[in-house]
Amino acid sequence: MRSTTIEILFPRNLSEALSIFSDAKENLKIIAGGTDVVTGIQQESKRFIDTEVLVDINRIPEIKGIEVRKKKISVGAAETFSDILRNNLIQNELPLLWKACSSIGSVQIRNRATIAGNFVNNAPCADTVPVLLVYNATVEIESLSSKREISLQEFLQGPYKTQLNVNEIVTRINIPIPSKTFVGDFYKLGRRRAVSISRITLAVLMDMRGGIIDEIRIASGAVTPIGARLTGLEKFAEGKEVNDRFFKTLASKMGEEIIKITGLRWSSEYKLPVVQQMFYQLLKSIEQRSL
């Protein structure tokens, strides 16, 4: 429990917010839904131990809304998961994202938690990260003096580390609409069916032409130190013929890849066989549905 009080600021637009951030120090943190920040403060997490100022970004119109911009769906950073789940565009064009959002927490959590909030702390178990990675999402970042757009993959640096500077804010997430030839799915394993921190997440997006894998994008969460694309696996798969045998080989290859990235941990004895098993099951169900 903290003795110091925390000041909370409520900027009404982006430029107000950016000027607050312009001379910000490590003691300033952004808050939107608060599902990470509030519990983090209460639990005395190292990430928030020095926090003295919170900037509530819920009143900033520029970081809200879901719209199509240049064949991309642009999602405002402060859109809640409930907002996203109500959006037909997302449901039709980005079904993996819709599914990942629907698997998060509970209705109450989804009413508050935001999409950018899910990845700005770069927790390994962030449910939307594998999905956003296979969709090749990019992140728009602004400060008072600059504006940049980088891929989510670049943005995510290491466990609880990103490229975001203290004077910056993520404003939008832009997701290219994949061509209709892509099929895919999202998989989440938790210890129970709701309000569950993921043990394993997988996202696969695959373009098959005449039984041959033309392009495949594979990402994992919770089994790797951060949500990440498994590019070695993708390269291995491209140009290969789709059949049961190959799916098993690919799944076992994922096992090898994860051992390489993650090493062996207390949970590996369970997670390793299960991630291979469920990756295989995921590939089979995608194949089934695309027949």
Add this chain to the structure above:
Amino acid sequence: MNKEFSVVGKRVIREDGFDKITGRAKFADDYKFDGMLYAVMLRIPSAHAKINSIDFSEIENNEAISAIITSADVPGIKKTGLIKNDQPIFCDEKVVTPGDVLAMLVGNSENELRNLVKKAKVDYTELPLITDPAKALDQEAILIHPDNGSNLIVNHHVKKGDVEKGFEKSDHILEQTYTTPLIEHAYIEPEAVTAIPLGFNGVKIIGSIQNPFTARRIVAAVINLPLDKVQIIQAHLGGSFGGKDDTMCILSARAAVAALKANCPVKIRYTREESILESYKRHPYIMNYKVGFSNSGKIIAMKINIIADGGAYASMSPFVTWRSVVQATGPYEIENVHTEVRAVYTNNPYTGAMRGFGSPQPIFANESLMDEIAIHLGISPVEIRKVNALKNGSITATGQKLENHDVNLIQVLDKAIYAADFQNKWRANKKEKPLTKEFDFNNPVLQDYQYVEPDKLIQKGIGLAVSYRGCSLGAEGIDTASAYLSIQNDGTVYLLSGLAENGQGMRTTFAIIAAEALGILPEQIFYLETDTSRIPDSGPTVASRSTLMGGGAVRNAAEILSGRLKKIVKEEFKLSEEDVVSFRENLVFSRKKGLTAKFSEVCKLAYSLGINLATIGYYKSPSVHWDEKSGHGDAYFTYVYGCQVAEVSVNIGTGEVYVNKITAVHDPGTVINKLGAEGQVYGGVTQGAGYALFEGITTEKGLIRELNFDQYLIPTSKDIDVIKPVFVEGKDSYGAWGAKSLGEPTLELTAAAISNAVRNAVGKRFFNLPLNLEEIVLGKKLCPQEVKRGSLQ
């Protein structure tokens, strides 16, 4: 159901329902008083340590601190306990479990106190830890309470016939060991209590207290005042499940000590982390069962050896394990039985009363074993149970003859298997060999054969479990209850009992009973605030005894008053001596003359005649007896019976178990409130499913890993699909029209039924709860080496 009832057996909405869902109900932490201070606990991160010194010099002059409370400030007994006085109010010599409190800071800013408490310097020496109960009685084991002479808390046994001879006569012998985990009650409201000093009148306490009279006894002893100087008021309680007893007694005592020293109201309220850290839990059991049986499935001998982890303090262990020793064979008539149950001290969180109270553990073992016997003999789980089931006139393991009530075990079993179509589904799902894959951690990359064909991934299974349960306290102690009833001259009524509303809907149940006896509506009855100064001590609200015992007292009170009213009616309306007066729908009837008056008119009349329309009803249980030496006796005066059928889907790739349906058939005697009874089933089954699949407190170096609900997982509404309650209302002469017990029976069976369903689904038996992901896939539990949460980085 008796067709003559007008409100009993109907669906009545609980009287506190609207206040609770609209936020109007006042819980313990909602009470605030002028000048109120807070108290914050000082602990050390150790499960076993000798305290060398506590240095407050850095903070003792801080103006945020009104008082520092240590053991030296306790005017009365320094150690307490429900049965044995082994638990210090403040641990000044050593800590024996990580929840132990050394001292307390009192002041008006809780936040500041929580920071200041970190600046108290505690010098302590770590002592060797005992966390494995199986090693607690080893010769070289360090003594946790040296004055106890050993780490043994209690040893109960039951002996019937001669088990060794029984094994000789048996065609088959099976022996298995089962374990169950440490379970948190997980009530939604963490502990909160305020003590208010009343000068010469002692102290008044308002809190989330399950058993106000127990709290009064302990507070009075700790502050060294007579019972009448300690007034305990129960706030609305946000769940208890047996868990707001010892902890709340001790917190009440600490608050009282602080309030008297600071001469201000003092509140203690716990965060979830503190609640899980300090509160007692359900005992982990290690249970060895050896059973001998004939080719036809008749059990000839059963030998049971149980070690219960009592944790750091005795608490309710002697009684919890006593229920286990009485019921450990399950509801079966067995000629030769030898059961030994020992509860031991360890440095784990201490264990005490929790819904089930020593029954969920042996039922998991014993009902798993019954299925194994059936599988061994190639007969169905139904047949093995019918061959051995207790019936009217059967003799239990403790030598008690079951009579004077309907022994409805086979009836609930038949009803359940019919409702769930058990026999067909069980045969269809039965697996000859295990479907789960074996994994070699040295070769973690899967071979082709280890992949599961997609259509085999989800396996369905069905399983059942049955139980009998002794009602109320049995031979644990004196078993009486009282109820105060006062009829106003407009026909409305005040009601209060010495038992407590802990969320189970007791007030509504009692209002229905009084309304039935007086021929009025439950809404006309106002249930008064539970206050130890207003009503006789009725013992604790435990053991699923409130409907049975308190219900008996309420009926007694209502019948005393209705008798007085009937007498007036006869005199005033000049009815003949042999005429019969009855009350129905707020009206008064004479058998000969029909409608005679309104209920309210008769009440007014009684008032004008100076008739006393207030009384205390009383109910005392029939006598039971127990001979601890021989392990024999009529342990309980009556019993209830239940059968639950679980239907599950098991993902053999991930180990996920989804509960598709639980059919819960219970004989609680007469059902008083159908809605309340169904609520008990939904809640009990859900808790039982958590016990089966998710829950368990684990420790690393004696420190708890799961301190909040991000890690201690209980089921959500999405984890269980259908729960179907079915009631068989067996006849009984006790309580209010034969209404007995339901709260605990609903929980005790579920884990066993689910485990048997998983066996049916995957062809493999699991011996260790919970059946979580790792248990199903790997056949063992996995735990991180660190206690810390990942998200705290």
